[in-house]
Amino acid sequence: MGKQLKAISTDLEKFIKEQKMFTVGTARSDGRVNVSPKGMDSLRILGPNQVVWLNLTGSGNETASHLIENDRMTILFSAFEGRPLILRLYGKAKVYHQGDPEFEEYIKLFPTFLGSRQILDLNIDLVQTSCGFGVPLMKYQEDRTILKDWAEKKGEEALQQYKLEKNSISLDGHQTGIK
DSSP states (O other), X not given: OOEEESSOOHHHHHHHHHOSOEEEEEEOSSSOEEXXXXXXXXXXXEETTXXXXXXXXXXXXXXXXXXXXXXXXXXXXXXXXXXXXEEEEEEEEEXXXXXXXXXXXXXXXSOOOTTEEEEEEXXXXXXXXXXXXXXXXXXXXXXXXXXXXXHHHHOHHHHHHHHHHHSSBOTTSOBOSOO
């Protein structure tokens, strides 16, 4: 059954690396809670208490907005294949934008994605596992290429304009750090 740990163990690191998607949860002190699925080879484990993930340009930017006011973040992994397991990483996160020294350092860890928007750095203070007995079994087929294709078709200049128009203000009217 479930356990609480201070850090990512070797077994859990292996589990994380096998997952094709993860979900991120953030919230400000008021307004909407954001839960967002992620994929596309966008997460790296830097140590037993640190992960970074690459946030790609999309239709919204709630995570970055929330972290300006409230740095709490949870990352959730669910086993859809193999043995059942749910894994949560709890901690405090920072957002790095293009041009920040940390962004320039960490972007080298990821495949090149046109439309890379931010890098989020989670300092983990609690790792929790739970049974996952209620999570359905599903087969992974392949990554979707729609976001990658869309970004490449749009091009760098149009993506920058899109970010300003669609990603600089949250659903609740708060800044996201994109300028």
